[in-house]
Amino acid sequence: MNMLVYMRQAKNNDLVDIVAIIEAARLYLKQQGINQWQLGYPNQETILNDLNQKNGYVLIVEGQVAGYAAIVSGEEPSYTKIESGHWLNKATDYVAIHRLALSPLYRGQKLTQRFMTAILTYFFEQQVIDFRIDTHPKNMPMQAVIRDNGFTKQGIVRIDEGTDSSIRWAYQLLLK
Template sequence: MNFLTIMIRKALSSDLTAIHSLTQDCAKAMIASGIHQWNEHYPTQERFEKDVQSGELYLYEENKHLIGIIVLTDFMDDEYISVKWLTNNHNNLYVHRVAVHPLYWGQGYAQQIMTFAKQYAKENQYQSIRLDTFSQNKRNQKFYEIRGYQRLDDIYFPKQSEHPFHCYELTL
């Protein structure tokens, strides 16, 4: 029998090269699709090093092969301060840098990663999950809206794009 081993685990420093390679492949594939969300300024290897050091970066692996990543944190970035969130700014989980290698797009891996995030939030008694997604990435917007996330205000990351990022929240 051939058994499939699926695991979501915290990333280690030894995973950084594979993580950076995955996100660079994602950036290239998005740009080829006309989505200029990630570039040479974001996400950086240094950003991922901080995510690993803080214990907030998780890997999705099948048979020890990296399929995707997600960052889960309770730290609210300054860009989010002006957003009119659905819940109070207390006990919220923030999702960042969700990525699935382009070879696996459209196969349900992002759904599994976000299911993990929701389960993690519930187990740790967060009141909501918050995230942002690029305004020019209509596929991502639909992905989150189908899962019950409500679109709220826009924020900007000038080093990434002149276009806004839509903020979303899912109350638990």
């Protein structure tokens, strides 16, 4: 079955759909025994900030918001210190991919892979070659998406979510 799938910048009227996607992802993580996103982050305020900063992007499938990601250009404070490894370079002009989530209505269709490909292509066309992302050590589905898109694990970063669950595996991709 052919589906019309594309990525675009998120708009304020996408907020309800985005929050629903984030909440469904939070529940999915909890059901998988992963304590990522279990303390209220990200929330509607986080998403509104993404939208105001023009950092929010949505995956559209057949006219419906099916996925969300925040793409932040420039140095990510939580990435300045990396443990048990190192970044491939000392650049600070990279793009960090955060809050990547897909609606449960579209799971199992390899759409997260397509979303990641769209992100990489879009930003590569804007001369970005350095991409970084992190995920929870137990989040195997996201690790597969990250690895399958060419990212390599570089070490550990710590994300402030208020618990000892703050350890995240850090990945990087340099396009040439």
